[in-house]
Amino acid sequence: MSHTRIGSFNVENMFERPKVMGRNATKHAAPVLAAHARFNELIALETYTPEVKEELRENLVTLELLRGDRSKYAILRRIRGRFLARHRTGETSVVASGRESWVGWVELTTEPISELATRHTAQVMRDVGAHVLGVVEAESRELLHMFSASMLKHVGWTPYDEVHLIDGNDERGINVGLLTRDAHEVITIRTHVYARDTSGIVFSRDCAEYHVRTPFGPEVVVLVNHLKSKGYGSPGDPIGARRRFRQAVRIARIVNRLRDEGHEHIAVVGDLNDTADSEALRPLFQRTGLRDISEHPDFEWDHRLGTYRGVNEKGKIDYVLLTPALFAKAVGGGVFRKGVWRGPRTRNRWDVYETMTDEVHAASDHAAIYADIDWSL
Known part of the structure; x- marks a missing residue:
């Protein structure tokens, strides 16, 4: 035939597959995936306004990357330039001025x-x-x-x-x-x-x-x-x-x-x-x-x-x-x-x-x- x-x-x-998409991470999946997508969208902007910097910082909080470059579900890759300043006081601020001032991204960890x-x-x-x-x-x-x-x-x-x-x-x-x-x-x-x-x-x-x-x-x-x-x-x-x-x-x-x-x-x-x-x-x-x-x-x-x-x-x-x-x-x-x-x-x-x-x-x-x-x- x-x-x-x-x-x-x-x-x-x-x-x-990304760890956050695993079968034991359901409650974390939505906010982490949304933060990952939004962060990588924002860092492509030519200029980081104060509002953009604050949103980038909020996404890093969700991804648990504010105080370190690696968390359970994500990794902050920094290839060139300075993106963050992590202060001894515990504060973290975005110091990059825009896409041209640094090279990097956030990727999801896999299992x-x-x-x-x-x-x-x-x-x-x-x-x-x-x-x-x-x-x-x-x-x-x-x-x-x-x-x-x-x-x-x-x-x-x-x-x-x-x-x-x-x-x-x-x-x-x-x-x-x-x-x-x-x-x-x-x-x-x-x-x-x-x-x-x-x-x-x-x-x-x-x-x-x-x-x-x-x-x-x-x-x-x-x-x-x-x-x-x-x-x-x-x-x-x-x-x-x-x-x-x-x-x-x-x-x-x-x-x-x-x-x-x-x-x-x-x-x-x-x-x-x-x-x-x-x-x-x-x-x-x-x-x-x-x-x-x-x-x-x-x-x-x-x-x-x-x-x-x-x-x-x-x-x-x-x-x-x-x-x-x-x-x-x-x-x-x-x-x-x-x-x-x-x-x-x-x-x-x-x-x-x-x-x-x-x-x-x-x-x-x-x-x-x-x-x-x-x-x-």
């Missing part, structure tokens, strides 16, 4: 992923068996390639033929990439990390554009995304929702531009961090005609209606969206949640790997999702 399986999987890093979690991630990839797999939160191309070459063999499968990843806009090393196998060849790559609108840079990571030639003749364009998270903004997420709306608008423009160029088979895959009925994602559906593979009558949900942890409809945040022409060739799809920790849940239990006996062994908080395409239709 002339068949292509297109999948999406948030791998949540494969070898190591290794459980060896079992890494193996279960490989088992999910093996068991889903996607020919074209969009991955979210991968550290780098080198590590993604290493993972494919070593861990997939370790679980009795063959590595992917091609491994692609372009560094995105997120400083935490959570990027989007694409893996292909079985004569599915990437022939064109385009990044959108520099896409801007009137509010600035659009994508939190990237909307990576991959043109894939299938062994059956047709070409499919895959846009891999990881939209702005809900988790680390202000209460109610107004800032995150506005950013996701801007990102949805731009993805819709990219899809429509591709269709104007003659590309009818387009898949938008990844972690969109919102539900399909949200205002933030509305432009993505209303302006493109994209359809979620989960709408297909032969889609298999595997016990729950969401993709994130054990949440139902409100946890449906991972997608394989298809243009009408590609959806017409879909013969089904599904959610694969065997690598997602279920805890003591007694209702709607899904199967998990026997060796996954603790939450730290989970492959991901996200289930994989996939669509099956039959090119002969």
